[in-house]
């Protein structure tokens with residue numbers, strides 16, 4: 001698989017998120033949050049529903065502009081950059097509610113992930129000579145490696161809209177990988193998956209991290225997964241950072257326990273298995289333990 | 303081994319094969335058969351019907367253009383007639399006689415046709431920023447405004463267009479002294495102007511269809527689809543929306559311009575009032591009937607609508623209540639032009655409701671049925 005060299009190994013952090021504030025009418029979705037992600041690190045963000053996790057991703061990928069604070073990616077301040085410019089720098093992302101192109105095949109979805117590597121223009125495309133042809137073939141070869149890696153060979157030519165939910169989640173991960181990203185943002189990659197699918201996904205995430213050495217920011221409600229995979233964890237509540245640290249420390253932190261319990265959740269985070277993994281039920285304070293209902297498939301990210 | 307592989311023609315051994323345009327033997331054979339049929343038609347049918355074919359090919363180039371921007375990139379445009387007009391007038395002016403009262407430069411079609419495409423493409427490029435600001439219905443309405451603006455411009459700019467009711471001479475199809483628009487000998491064989499124009503339009507359609515198909519299967523075509531289906535996800539994947547909408551409008555308008563210049567090579571007079579909303583709607587009908595986001599569908603839809611008048615003009619002979627006289631002086635209930643307009647509307651509605659993927663979708667159903675025969679699924 002096309003291996004990305006770890007972003008300037010030895011150099012500074014891949015991502016620096018400093019004192020960011022994001023407000024919507026009446027809600028402060030992100031309230032002075034700061035964190036950094038180091039090369040090769042798997043950084044997790046947890047917190048109850050509505051804590052502001054997805055909002056952080058939207059600020060990172062340029063979909064929302066923060067009110068205050070700075071975001072530096074590979075040493076460049078990206079606040080105010082357009083999403084496509086940030087993507088072109090190598091930030092890839094998956095969405096909480098799958099954002100695949102349902103009408104397009106698995107191959108075309110993954111090929112779209114290659115967009116930032118395409119160097120030919122529309123005139124060359126129309127003639128289908130030289131650069132267009134070579135680059136298309138090279139892209140195809142690259143995505144076939146991803147198809148192998150994610151074990152989705154048999155779905156190649158299907159429109160993704162027809163595929164089962166768990167496979168779609170994989171295809172979306174594949175599309176992000178096709179970008180050969182320098183930072184990967186995963187928004188609830190195992191939400192709504194059964195145990196087997198969750199284990200497969202965990203294996204893929206580990207492989208991405210160890211073999212491809214791509215730094216990852218993971219948002220996930222499945223505490224077991226977070227505890228097993230993450231190097232460091234940031235816990236948020238109502239947009240405010242509660243604590244950042246090693247998984248075991250965060251898990252024991254009184255504020256974290258209070259945030260989950262205080263919300264009325266029946267789940268004890270310290271009982272580090274599939275906790276609060278269901279956000280479909282929506283509101284804070286729904287008892288969620290043990291259910292693996294698939295989130296209602298909704299369009300729109302946010 | 304190689305034997306075993308050749309006996310399984312649908313097994314690909316390279317990505318290049320898998321990505322080829324005509325990727326199955328069935329496709330290659332049917333395209334070859336179609337090409338042979340298309341080349342023999344001029345010797346089998348009479349000139350008036352040949353004219354309809356040639357016109358259908360020219361319309362198809364325009365329909366492919368509209369399908370690129372509306373079908374592939376999802377930007378609904380009602381302004382196609384405007385770009386057709388830009389192409390028609392550019393080509394007519396460039397190829398027109400220098401010594402008439404109309405603007406004319408006496409150039410060859412080999413100059414007139416490409417420049418018509420370029421000028422129309424440029425016009426599309428200029429208005430494309432609108433598309434990055436507006437979407438859906440708003441874009442449709444603004445592009446509709448373009449048609450009205452054009453109607454006014456063509457009415458007033460008499461030296462170019464001849465003004466309402468009069469018009470100006472069409473495009474002169476002169477290539478190095480070879481006149482496509484006049485009968486004459488070709489390699490010792492006498493050919494009518496219709497036969498020559500048929501071949502010209504057919505050749506150009508093949509070229510522009512292949513170019514469009516290539517665009518559609520490239521990264522640009524994928525970006526179009528991404529913008530159409532989910533624009534936020536497209537941006538986050540690194541697809542700049544404004545840039546690709548602009549490419550879509552530019553290419554689409556250039557196709558409209560080429561279509562416009564070819565269409566008025568076929569007809570001897572350009573009537574400024576013809577570039578109206580109805581013309582835009584006809585192009586929309588072509589892609590809806592033929593199949594959204596397909597090149598072959600665009601061609602099928604254009605041929606279908608191109609031949610529709612041929613069918614409706616026979617109607618008065620069969621039904622006395624359909625009149626050939628626009629003023630209905632012969633006591634008819636409706637005239638053929640009204641009948642056509644009603645048919646466009648009815649067909650659009652029927653296809654949208656019953657067969658949203660158009661003739662192309664219908665064909666896919668038939669093909670799958672025969673593939674699976676005698677099983678129904």
Ligand SMILES: Nc1ncnc2c1ncn2[C@@H]1O[C@H](COP(=O)(O)OP(=O)(O)OP(=O)(O)O)[C@@H](O)[C@H]1O
Nearest residue numbers: 024027029048049050051052053054055056279302
């Ligand atoms: N586009 C928006 N407009 C208004 N409010 C928004 C918008 N996006 C997010 N919010 C609000 O910001 C807060 C944080 O939402 P966010 O989606 O970031 O939470 P989250 O931590 O991802 O939650 P979940 O676990 O449910 O996915 C919520 O109160 C939400 O209602």
Ligand SMILES: [Mg+2]
Nearest residue numbers: 053054055096
């Ligand atoms: Mg979220």
